[in-house]
Amino acid sequence: MNAxxxxxxxxxxxxxxxxxxxxxxxxxxxxxxxxxxxxxxxxFTAQSLQWVVSAYLVGFGGFLLLGGRAVDRLGQRxxxxxxxxxYGVSSLAGGLAADPGMLVAARAFQGLGxxxxxxxxxxxxYTGFPEGTQRNRAMGVWGAAGSSGLAAGALLGxxxxxDLGWExxxxxxxxxxxxxxxxxxxxxxxxxxxxxxxxxFDMPGALIATAGASLMVxxxxxxxxxxxxxxxxxxxxxxxxxxxGVFALVEWRTRNPLVPLRLFANRSLxxxxxxxxxxxxxxxxxxxxFTTYLQNVLGYSALEAGLAFLPLTLISVATTGKLSTVxxxxxxxxxxxxxxxxxxxxxxILLAAGMSTGGSFWALLPGIVxxxxxxxxxxxxxxxxxxxxxxxxxxxxxxxASTSQQIGGAVGxxxxxxxxxxxxxxxxxAAASDVVDGLRTAGWVAGLAMxxxxxxxATLKKPRATATPKINDIPEEPAPDLAAPSSG
Numbered sequence: 241m242n243a244x245x246x247x248x249x250x251x252x253x254x255x256x257x258x259x260x261x262x263x264x265x266x267x268x269x270x271x272x273x274x275x276x277x278x279x280x281x282x283x284f285t286a287q288s289l290q291w292v293v294s295a296y297l298v299g300f301g302g303f304l305l306l307g308g309r310a311v312d313r314l315g316q317r318x319x320x321x322x323x324x325x326x327y328g329v330s331s332l333a334g335g336l337a338a339d340p341g342m343l344v345a346a347r348a349f350q351g352l353g354x355x356x357x358x359x360x361x362x363x364x365x366y367t368g369f370p371e372g373t374q375r376n377r378a379m380g381v382w383g384a385a386g387s388s389g390l391a392a393g394a395l396l397g398x399x400x401x402x403d404l405g406w407e408x409x410x411x412x413x414x415x416x417x418x419x420x421x422x423x424x425x426x427x428x429x430x431x432x433x434x435x436x437x438x439x440x441f442d443m444p445g446a447l448i449a450t451a452g453a454s455l456m457v458x459x460x461x462x463x464x465x466x467x468x469x470x471x472x473x474x475x476x477x478x479x480x481x482x483x484x485g486v487f488a489l490v491e492w493r494t495r496n497p498l499v500p501l502r503l504f505a506n507r508s509l510x511x512x513x514x515x516x517x518x519x520x521x522x523x524x525x526x527x528x529x530f531t532t533y534l535q536n537v538l539g540y541s542a543l544e545a546g547l548a549f550l551p552l553t554l555i556s557v558a559t560t561g562k563l564s565t566v567x568x569x570x571x572x573x574x575x576x577x578x579x580x581x582x583x584x585x586x587x588x589i590l591l592a593a594g595m596s597t598g599g600s601f602w603a604l605l606p607g608i609v610x611x612x613x614x615x616x617x618x619x620x621x622x623x624x625x626x627x628x629x630x631x632x633x634x635x636x637x638x639x640x641a642s643t644s645q646q647i648g649g650a651v652g653x654x655x656x657x658x659x660x661x662x663x664x665x666x667x668x669x670a671a672a673s674d675v676v677d678g679l680r681t682a683g684w685v686a687g688l689a690m691x692x693x694x695x696x697x698a699t700l701k702k703p704r705a706t707a708t709p710k711i712n713d714i715p716e717e718p719a720p721d722l723a724a725p726s727s728g
Contacts, residue, residue, distance in 0.1 A: 253368065253427045254378055256420060258385035260320070260361045263327065263416050264354050265386045267296070268524075269393030272531045273542040274406040281406065284340050290657075294461035294650070295344045299351020300358075301646030302454030306446045307355040308639020309498045315431025316363050316635070321424050323357030326350075328417035334410035346410070353417075355639075362638035364428065366626045373569060376623060380565035383619030387556040394531060395553055398546015445490050445498035452483030453643060460650040499636055503629070508573075509637055511700050512625035513644035518693035519581065519621065520645045521652020522686040526588050526611075528653060529660060529679050529686070530604075533595050537676055548601055555612025564616040573620050573627070574700040580617015581694035585687045587611030592683025597672045617697075624700060652689070656682045 271278070271292055279289045311319045330353060334346035361382075369378040400408040459476030466472040491497040504510055534540040534548055567576045591607030625641035626634060660682040 249427060250368070254365075254381055256423055256427050257361050257364055258382050259416075260324065260357055260420055261382050262385040262389040263324075263413060263420065264358055264361075265389030266393040266396065267350060267354070267413060268389075269527055270397040270409045272527065273394055273398045273535070273545045274401040274409045276535070277401055277406040277542065278343070282337065282340050282343060288340060290461070291340075291344050292347060293653070295347035296351045296354075297461060297646055297650045298454055298457045299348035300354045301351070301457040301643055301650060303352050303355035303450055304359065304639045304643040304646065305449045305453060305499060305636070308359040308636040308642075309446065310356065311359045311363050311635030311639075312633060316360050316367070317424060317428040317431050319356045320360040320364065320428065321421050323353045323355075323360060324417045324421040324424070326353030327357065328414050328421070331410045331413035331417065335407040358642050359635045359639040362622060362626070362642075363635040366629075366634040366638070367631045371627070375626075376568040376619075377565045379619040379623050380561055380568070383564055383622070384557050384561035387560040387615045387618050388553055392549070392553045394527070394549040395546040398542045398544070402541065402543035402546075445487060445494060448483055448487045448490060449498055452480045452487055453647070455480030455483065457647060457650045460647070460654050463654055499640065500633065503633065503637060503640065506628050507701050508624045508627040509629065509640065511696060512621055513641055515577065515581070515624075515693045515697050516621055516641055516645040517648030517651075518689050518696070519648065521648040521655070522588065522690040522693070524649040524653045525656025525682065525686045526591070528656060529683050530591070532660070533676070533679050537595070537597065537672060537679070538599070538601070551605065552608050552612045555609060556615040559613055559616040560618050564619050567616055568620060568623065573624050574698065577617045577620035577624065577700070578694045578697040580614045580620065581690055581697055583614030584611055584617070585614075585690035585694060587614060588687035588690055589684055592680045592687065595676055595680045595683065597676050652686070656686055659685055
């Protein structure tokens with residue numbers, strides 16, 4: 241690979257890719273503080289309201305493998321633009337929803353858009369910036385956008401819900417996605433014609449993987465609502481597990497598999513997948529606990545709850561940008577990732593310890609600050625996932641990592657909600673102390689799970705030291721022909 245980025249305007253291109261990541265991650269949390277208003281206006285029940293969040297997970301997690309291979313086979317830029325288009329249209333439909341079914345369907349289609357956009361964005365970064373200092377810098381910018389999106393989602397959701405109504409947590413995505421889609425053809429190199437890819441698409445594998453992953457995520461998010469012994473819970477999980485087993489057999493025998501099984505022999509990718517599973521499982525649960533405590537215990541409004549995320553947002557943006565890049569260069573992927581996750585774990589545990597019936601935001605602030613500081617480890621997860629993967633398989637590799645992340649999010653949210661609600665009944669008037677005890681215990685569990693992720697990250701194989709040129713030492717390269725095929 242060349243020693244300099246392959247883009248004509250690498251800074252603007254990276255800004256576009258980081259902006260796409262911001263769109264994806266902001267939508268993960270933006271609906272949380274709007275849930276009470278959505279439930280009241282559209283008639284969701286207390287149990288069914290979780291599907292406003294869960295439908296996004298099902299669509300996202302279920303279609304990631306298909307999306308990743310589509311990126312490799314059909315083109316990175318094509319799938320990037322298509323993912324943005326689906327995102328924009330489904331967001332418009334969500335804002336116009338008049339009943340629960342329409343909103344849940346719109347959220348599922350948002351997930352589909354994310355399943356195309358996420359691997360496309362990562363593949364464009366992996367193939368556009370050489371491994372080493374430049375890629376670490378690019379991942380730092382991308383990670384800052386993702387981390388700020390996760391934290392800013394609740395803040396923006398609170399402001400929009402308070403001032404304009406819950407519909408605007410969806411409408412806001414429409415101009416964002418449209419603007420990014422219009423900028424893409426100007427900044428991203430054209431893809432090679434799809435017919436130039438030999439060997440077909442492995443449609444049987446794509447269909448089986450999509451159905452299996454969708455059923456697994458569906459079963460995980462249905463368990464708390466329908467019961468773990470129900471058809472929707474255990475039945476969907478069992479069916480999904482069977483299909484995943486069938487998928488493995490199909491891939492073993494297929495000449496051009498959707499997911500080359502040799503990728504699982506890549507220790508860095510396999511370790512990153514395990515870390516991501518625990519990371520998002522802990523994080524999704526912690527966001528739920530934090531917003532629940534602010535609104536249900538402290539009595540915060542949607543706007544106040546959103547503003548409570550401001551310190552986390554600002555600190556996360558700062559630490560996942562320049563600091564992350566510096567630490568990746570100085571410490572390497574393994575140390576940066578493991579220490580970052582350990583710092584987040586400490587922050588989560590302190591945040592849980594600060595919860596009490598007569599508490600205040602100031603008691604939570606030390607945990608919030610430490611949690612935000614640890615965000616410098618976020619980009620390192622994806623640096624690890626891309627290590628040693630061929631350019632033509634970066635899309636499916638990033639999809640594998642993201643699938644592990646989304647399934648972890650579904651598992652974590654279900655587990656954390658179950659722990660938080662242990663001992664509570666559906667009757668009104670439950671003691672505030674019981675509610676806080678459940679939230680605090682669940683927060684400690686989330687922190688311990690994050691600590692486990694840090695331990696797993698410490699097992700990453702340390703790469704051999706290589707001389708990597710500094711960005712400032714790289715001479716300006718003549719502008720490439722934008723009509724040239726993109727690598728990968």
